[in-house]
Amino acid sequence: xxxxxxxxxxxxxxxxxxxxxxxxxxxxxxxxxxxxxxxxxxxxxxxxxxxxxxxxxxxxxxxxxxxxxxxxxxxxxxxxxxxxxxxxxxxxxxxxxxxxxxxxxxxxxxxxxxxxxxxxxxxxxxxxxxxxxxxxxxxxxxxxxxxxxxxxxxxxxxxxxxxxxxxxxxxxxxxxxxxxxxxxxxxxxxxxxxxxxxxxxxxxxxxxxxxxxxxxxxxxxxxxxxxxxxxxxxxxxxxxxxxxxxxxxxxxxxxxx
Amino acid sequence: xxxxxxxxxxxxxxxxxxxxxxxxxxxxxxxxxxxxxxxxxxxxxxxxxxxxxxxxxxxxxxxxxxxxxxxxxxxxxxxxxxxxxxxxxxxxxxxxxxxxxxxxxxxxxxxxxxxxxxxxxxxxxxxxxxxxxxxxxxxxxxxxxxxxxxxxxxxxxxxxxxxxxxxxxxxxxxxxxxxxxxxxxxxxxxxxxxxxxxxxxxxxxxxxxxxxxxxxxxxxxxxxxxxxxxxxxxxxxxxxxxxxxxxxxxxxxxxxxxxxxxxxxxxxxxxxxxxxxxxxxxxxxx
Numbered sequence: 001x002x003x004x005x006x007x008x009x010x011x012x013x014x015x016x017x018x019x020x021x022x023x024x025x026x027x028x029x030x031x032x033x034x035x036x037x038x039x040x041x042x043x044x045x046x047x048x049x050x051x052x053x054x055x056x057x058x059x060x061x062x063x064x065x066x067x068x069x070x071x072x073x074x075x076x077x078x079x080x081x082x083x084x085x086x087x088x089x090x091x092x093x094x095x096x097x098x099x100x101x102x103x104x105x106x107x108x109x110x111x112x113x114x115x116x117x118x119x120x121x122x123x124x125x126x127x128x129x130x131x132x133x134x135x136x137x138x139x140x141x142x143x144x145x146x147x148x149x150x151x152x153x154x155x156x157x158x159x160x161x162x163x164x165x166x167x168x169x170x171x172x173x174x175x176x177x178x179x180x181x182x183x184x185x186x187x188x189x190x191x192x193x194x195x196x197x198x199x200x201x202x203x204x205x206x207x208x209x210x211x212x213x214x215x216x217x218x219x220x221x222x223x224x225x226x227x228x229x230x231x232x233x234x235x236x237x238x239x240x241x242x243x244x245x246x247x248x249x250x251x252x253x254x255x256x257x
Numbered sequence: 258x259x260x261x262x263x264x265x266x267x268x269x270x271x272x273x274x275x276x277x278x279x280x281x282x283x284x285x286x287x288x289x290x291x292x293x294x295x296x297x298x299x300x301x302x303x304x305x306x307x308x309x310x311x312x313x314x315x316x317x318x319x320x321x322x323x324x325x326x327x328x329x330x331x332x333x334x335x336x337x338x339x340x341x342x343x344x345x346x347x348x349x350x351x352x353x354x355x356x357x358x359x360x361x362x363x364x365x366x367x368x369x370x371x372x373x374x375x376x377x378x379x380x381x382x383x384x385x386x387x388x389x390x391x392x393x394x395x396x397x398x399x400x401x402x403x404x405x406x407x408x409x410x411x412x413x414x415x416x417x418x419x420x421x422x423x424x425x426x427x428x429x430x431x432x433x434x435x436x437x438x439x440x441x442x443x444x445x446x447x448x449x450x451x452x453x454x455x456x457x458x459x460x461x462x463x464x465x466x467x468x469x470x471x472x473x474x475x476x477x478x479x480x481x482x483x484x485x486x487x488x489x490x491x492x493x494x495x496x497x498x499x500x501x502x503x504x505x506x507x508x509x510x511x512x513x514x515x516x517x518x519x520x521x522x523x524x525x526x527x528x529x530x531x532x533x534x535x536x537x538x539x540x541x542x543x
Contacts, residue, residue, distance in 0.1 A: 006367055010356070017355040083352035086407070089312060089345035091337035092368045255314070 007100025012107050025108055037124045044186055051124035056214040057183035059113055060206035066108040067149025072156040072170045077163030085255045105150045129213050138213045145206050148237045151244035158251040177203045188222045202240045205233040260446040261288035266320035280306045282470035293447045295461035303470040304450040312345050341369050344413030346404045348420050354393030358384050362406050369411030382406045398429035415446045434459050454536050468540040482535030494524035
């Protein structure tokens, strides 16, 4: 346990010392928020501005960025650099390593979400949830979404052949998911085949869940099922978490060979 | 009991051309406690495969292996106590660039039940003045010292060094060798792989020469390949051409030649094979 926390502290220290990771994980979503928030100043439904809709989607995809994308790129690089092999040769328990990664995801997610909400509130008139029920839903989505994204990121880290190619494999995947899951566009306006495709993956459910936190209940009518489907969201995230855990345990690679 | 004991070790890898390539083909080794043992051989001879099996990184196909009384291939995933008794310096590393030397060494010390003091370790590897430098800014030699620092922080009984001085300049190598000798003095058993002959000669108590996955010979550096009683080669010039003989008693041979020439022998040389000559013959045979 103690070593796991020490690894977490080390991961965070390394995170803030890498300019790329800080810019990519923390500043990039804010830039997107400014661009999209400034271009689309319209309202998409009574009482719902595009920026309100967009912040909800960006928080959801933030979980995918800091969990899935960050780890699925970082772990292959660590494998290339020999970090993992070196750790494997010490008495450190693998659990501590994964705990360190989870702590990194928790901290970077918390910072990213806080910044998005702050920027949204100050510059785009983001309306915050008014009921405790909505805040509880928000907390559940953040926690379960982070766990799901972290485990899927660890599982997917076995896919890229090497560290240099990892970003080229992982990033397009995330961007495509963002496009078809209703982060950049209003989900109900997407072609139905795209909606069906997106419904297989967790991001669509996370964005829908975040809309149930930030958008008025009247907007639920615009969702595919004319409802927020919160329970189904939880179920889908849980299923993906289990699938991720299965592959993470089965195929995690400590070295290339 | 020996620190390391290996009998009949085999390991093959899938190979496109051959189907299976035998990387290790029946190796026997005994390394005593407190010894510096070198595995010397050309690239691709099977050194790293052998050592990584001993370190518990790779599974073997056959043979018996015991390191500190345990079989590294049969350790359960949760058995960390054996790991805390060995130290590993891998072939090449490129990690931890954003951390300082002190941060890394201190962090690794928390992995072990009875670690050295990080300051003492940084002092003994000669990195104390670089303690607060980022690991990514170290030179090649300093980086290797850093690797050793992480390898010894847990007070290992055995230290594995895989080609530790590849790419060093001569001065850095001498300094590194001194560090290894200091570790031996403190009682650490050291298993070293190298493709440098002079390194094996300078450091090792015993050397195993390995080629094509098999051990050609195990001996002290001074007696390797029968070097100590190898025949001397005598050459001289007679009737305008170079003559050469091999002799077990070169002194008498030179005396005889001297009488023949009435004193000075034209173009006389007397040489014994260098370690390099012997080594090249050995790996050529295998």
